[in-house]
Amino acid sequence: MQIDDAAVLWSAGTADRADRPLLVLLHGYGSHEGDLFSLAPYLPLTPVIASVRAPLTSGAGAAWYELIDSDDGFTARPDDVRESTDAVLAWLDALDPRPASVGLLGFSQGGSIALELLRARPETFDFAAVLSGFVAATDGPNDDELARERPPVFWGRGTDDPVIPRSSVDRTQSWLPGHSTLTERIYEGLGHALSQAELDDTVRFLRERYT
Numbered sequence: 620m621q622i623d624d625a626a627v628l629w630s631a632g633t634a635d636r637a638d639r640p641l642l643v644l645l646h647g648y649g650s651h652e653g654d655l656f657s658l659a660p661y662l663p664l665t666p667v668i669a670s671v672r673a674p675l676t677s678g679a680g681a682a683w684y685e686l687i688d689s690d691d692g693f694t695a696r697p698d699d700v701r702e703s704t705d706a707v708l709a710w711l712d713a714l715d716p717r718p719a720s721v722g723l724l725g726f727s728q729g730g731s732i733a734l735e736l737l738r739a740r741p742e743t744f745d746f747a748a749v750l751s752g753f754v755a756a757t758d759g760p761n762d763d764e765l766a767r768e769r770p771p772v773f774w775g776r777g778t779d780d781p782v783i784p785r786s787s788v789d790r791t792q793s794w795l796p797g798h799s800t801l802t803e804r805i806y807e808g809l810g811h812a813l814s815q816a817e818l819d820d821t822v823r824f825l826r827e828r829y830t
Contacts, residue, residue, distance in 0.1 A: 620674045620702045622710035628656045630668035633716070640745075640829065641718035643707075644670040645729030647751075649680040655726060658813075661822060665829040666722065673729070674706050683732045697757045704735045711743070722828060723747040724821070727782070727811065731755050737772075737799075738765055746771040746828050747799075748821050751780060751811055753787040754794045765798045772799035773824040775817045777809025 631639075642662065644655040656670035673681035684699035711721065722745050725733035730752015737744055738759030749772060759765065774795060776788065795801050804820050 620706045622674060622706050623672055624710065624713075626652055626672040627710075628652050628670040630659050636667045636718070637716040638719050640666040640720045640722065641714075642666040642668050642722045642724060642825070643711075644668060645683070645707075645723065645725035645732050646670070646673065646681070647725075647727030647729050648682045648686065649677045650726075650729075651680050655724065655729070658818070661818060663822070663825050663829050667718065671707065671710070673732075674703060683728050686728070695755055695757070700732075700735055700755050700757050701739075703732060704739050707732065707736060708740060708743075720745045722825070724750070724825075725752055726750045726813065727752055734772075735759070737770060738762055741765045741768045741770065744770065746773075746824075748773040748775075748824060750775050750813055750817065750821065751777065751783060753783055753791045756787075756790060762798060769798065769800045771802070771824075771828065773802045773804070773821060775804045775806065775820060777806045777812065777814070779808055780811045782811040 646652060646654045652670040652672040659668050662668060673683045675682045683703045684695045687695060721743060723733040723736060730749035733747040733749055734754050737747055738761060741761055741764050772795060802824055806814055806817055
């Protein structure tokens, strides 16, 4: 499993990426790299933005791993989650020029991969913004280290989200405070989507990371 480097959408050419922070965008299940990249005009100008296509085909779009619906909410085969996470890490490791720092922004399943990247390699990532996302029901290999580092995490979600099961929300709400410096925002009446209020809060969170 690997990231298609040719499919990555960049906000800057190779010559303009040196010594700049990198913000990696991770789309949701069944979507594509152009989805979150449409937010680029609203995001801070300091980082280079790279929107990555998930490695698995899912209908007309792509997915990070296959979802299994269970009584515990969305679960996944741990090997699938690890392989997808490793694919992103391998892509990052191969970047030239190297970014000055790396932040993450993911929606839905892409948000879960953002958290898995933090769990896999806490020292690599400065922060994560997780929109309508959740922590996977897997064991993080470096959760103890992550609990010590407590990187900034923004977690935004709607009260009327019909996609993410309540048990997945509860698991995430229990896990995040002990493994991050959490900014949590809940949006009344919002479904599985991004509202203007959530976008404003996300941009504010990101700007604080680059000051």
